[in-house]
Each structure stands twice: as C-alpha cells, then as structure tokens.
Amino acid sequence: MSRAKMAAATLTAVLVVALAGCFGPKVQTIEPGLTYVDRVGGNGAVVAKGDFVIVHTTGWLMENGADGKLAKGKQLSSAAGDTITIRIGSNAAIPGLEKGVLGMKIGGTRELTVAPEHAFGADGRPPLVPANATIYFEVKALDIVKVDIQVQQEGTGAVAAVGDQIAVHYTGYLWENNALGKKFDSSLDRGEPIRFRLGANMVIPGWDAAFEGMKVGTKARIIIPPMLAYGRQGTPDGTIPPNSVLAFDVELVEIAGK
Numbered sequence: 001m002s003r004a005k006m007a008a009a010t011l012t013a014v015l016v017v018a019l020a021g022c023f024g025p026k027v028q029t030i031e032p033g034l035t036y037v038d039r040v041g042g043n044g045a046v047v048a049k050g051d052f053v054i055v056h057t058t059g060w061l062m063e064n065g066a067d068g069k070l071a072k073g074k075q076l077s078s079a080a081g082d083t084i085t086i087r088i089g090s091n092a093a094i095p096g097l098e099k100g101v102l103g104m105k106i107g108g109t110r111e112l113t114v115a116p117e118h119a120f121g122a123d124g125r126p127p128l129v130p131a132n133a134t135i136y137f138e139v140k141a142l143d144i145v146k147v148d149i150q151v152q153q154e155g156t157g158a159v160a161a162v163g164d165q166i167a168v169h170y171t172g173y174l175w176e177n178n179a180l181g182k183k184f185d186s187s188l189d190r191g192e193p194i195r196f197r198l199g200a201n202m203v204i205p206g207w208d209a210a211f212e213g214m215k216v217g218t219k220a221r222i223i224i225p226p227m228l229a230y231g232r233q234g235t236p237d238g239t240i241p242p243n244s245v246l247a248f249d250v251e252l253v254e255i256a257g258k
Contacts, residue, residue, distance in 0.1 A: 025038055034099060037111045039111060053141060055085075056083050056139070061129070061133055061136075076135070085145065088102050092201065095119075109138065110141070147206045150220055154215065155215035155219075162199035165197050165198075167194070168207075173247045174244055204224065207222075224248070
C-alpha cells in the first residue's frame with residue numbers, strides 16, 4: 001500500500017472513532033436534577049407505571065473531583081446478583097429511581113444521575129448517605145413480574161382502589177408443580193377476614209397488586225411469584241420456604257365506606 005493510501009486509511013479510522021464519540025449515547029433529562037444515559041438498550045418489554053420490575057442496581061455517591069467536577073465516589077451497593085423489585089409509581093423507592101427506570105426495556109442498562117431532591121434530600125440516609133447527596137446508579141432491568149389472577153366468580157360490588165380499607169377471606173397454599181401444595185394459613189379457620197389498607201405495604205406486594213381494581217364479592221385464585229411474596233428468605237419460622245410460589249384462594253368481602 002502506498003504512503004498516500006496508508007495516510008488516507010489512517011485518517012478515515014480517526015474520523016470513524018471521532019464520529020462514534022459524537023453519535024454515542026447522549027445524556028437525557030427526565031426533569032431537572034434527574035438525567036440518564038442508556039448504555040444497553042434492551043429488547044424486552046417496556047417498563048410502565050404499575051409494573052413490578054426486577055432490577056439490579058449499583059449506586060455511588062457523587063463527589064467533587066480534583067477538577068471540581070462531580071465524579072463517582074463511595075460505592076453504596078454492590079452485591080453481585082442481588083436484586084430488588086420496584087413497583088413503578090408506588091413511592092416505595094426513591095423518586096429518582098422509580099422515574100429513572102420507567103420507560104426502560106427489559107435487558108437494558110441505564111446510568112442515572114439523581115440530585116438530592118430526587119433521592120434522600122436534605123436529611124440524607126445516615127450513616128451511608130450524607131445530606132444533600134447526589135447519587136449515581138447503574139441499573140439493569142431484568143424482568144417484569146406479574147400476579148396470575150384466576151377469577152372464579154366476578155363480584156358486583158364496589159371496586160377496590162389504592163388507599164381503601166378492605167376485608168379479605170383467604171386460604172394460602174404453597175404452589176408446587178402448577179398445583180396446590182401444603183396449606184399454610186386460612187382466615188376461614190379463624191372465622192374473621194383480614195383487614196388492611198390497599199397499597200400501604202401492610203401485606204406482601206402481590207396482594208396489593210391483586211386486589212387493586214377487584215370488585216367486592218369477587219372470588220379468585222391468585223398465584224404470586226417469590227419476589228412479590230417472601231422472596232429468597234421465606235418466613236423466619238420456616239412455614240414458607242425460600243423462593244416459594246404461593247397460591248391464595250381469596251374473596252373480597254368488604255371495602256370500608258363503599
């Protein structure tokens with residue numbers, strides 16, 4: 001190859017690298033103080049409001065570097081393989097994380113920069129997160145999980161909504177090989193339904209999801225995956241083993257005030 005051709009090839013390679021940098025992932029603003037960059041786009045379902053999404057997150061405090069610019073500092077979380085389940089729109093996680101995961105595709109990786117007003121604010125989360133801390137997250141969206149609701153009798157009464165005080169009769173079973181396994185609890189045995197405020201995290205997440213939108217008088221079987229029940233830990237007394245899928249035969253018997 002002639003020197004001229006070699007020079008031209010070198011110049012072309014340099015231009016390709018430079019252009020790749022120009023057209024690489026761009027910082028996107030969700031709202032002031034909350035930005036993201038999608039490093040991996042993902043090709044699965046899009047995370048929407050109300051979804052239970054399983055994510056792996058690693059967080060760092062953002063600190064002033066030697067040049068005065070914010071840079072990644074102390075790592076806040078790192079457990080390899082550890083995941084959390086977030087219900088988008090439930091306000092169970094910090095606002096910046098919920099808003100930042102919204103719209104991701106399953107399989108994607110997103111980098112979030114979250115200002116204090118979208119994280120832990122002026123109070124921080126001592127001793128780990130100081131006051132007025134900006135946090136950087138790397139988030140991997142792994143899956144969207146759902147409760148399987150098998151309606152056996154449709155009710156005709158009022159519709160349950162988040163914030164309602166509801167009463168439910170239930171019988172709970174381990175769900176094994178796609179069939180009812182060992183019974184572990186029943187309100188019918190006590191002759192008194194369980195009462196709780198819907199969406200207030202008073203029960204396992206799968207229950208909050210299942211009863212929202214259900215009518216009084218409805219009888220159903222709800223099948224709940226482990227991450228929306230007792231997860232990898234199970235119950236301390238061993239009644240529900242780790243990673244158990246649960247089935248509940250339920251009846252929504254009352255909504256207070258409706």
